[in-house]
């Protein structure tokens with residue numbers, strides 16, 4: 233049953249890639265990306281009560297008001313990064329750890345920042361148990377990036393930002409790619425692909441309308457601690 237649901241998920245991603253090709257410019261995704269989508273067990277990253285829905289093509293709650301993203305969107309954003317096996321990638325918004333695991337199959341090293349401490353701890357534990365040795369998770373506000381390991385070959389932001397944070401642009405290597413949903417919280421956002429050319433100039437393209445949970449500044453989390 234699991235195998236059938238998983239292969240249905242992969243077929244749905246391929247179909248949606250074809251449907252959205254005129255917007256994304258990508259009628260199909262890199263076979264390596266699809267292989268990673270096949271290999272990473274999404275059912276390990278969802279809450280136990282959601283396991284029956286683990287291979288459906290939709291977002292699911294993961295606690296703390298956050299979600300694991302829709303599989304098609306994970307595949308699209310991964311494909312837009314054009315990950316290579318020698319690369320180092322920074323992710324903002326670890327959440328369940330699923331996107332980090334997909335990237336870890338494809339690149340050398342993944343660094344991932346999560347602003348909600350229990351989510352960061354749980355994701356790091358799970359990724360360790362699943363045997364991922366090339367992912368490092370830290371609790372931190374992603375707006376500042378993770379300067380210690382910069383520059384990154386690719387940066388992926390999996391929460392909706394109101395703007396493109398300057399620190400993340402600064403931490404992107406010339407020739408690198410950055411994928412980010414930009415727009416107002418709780419409205420649909422525009423998924424942007426930003427390429428930094430070898431001279432450091434940015435080239436930005438609107439890819440698709442998407443809906444993500446907001447990228448927060450941590451003020452809300454701090455208020456809750458009082």
Ligand code: SAH
Pocket residue numbers: 298299300301324325326327328329330331332345346347348351372373374375390391445446447448449450
């Ligand atoms: N990539 C995740 C889905 C993330 S949902 C997955 O594969 O499951 C978005 C996540 O971004 C949430 O966990 C949220 O807490 C986190 N987030 C929101 N604002 C953030 C910020 N400023 N810095 C880091 N993480 C942030």
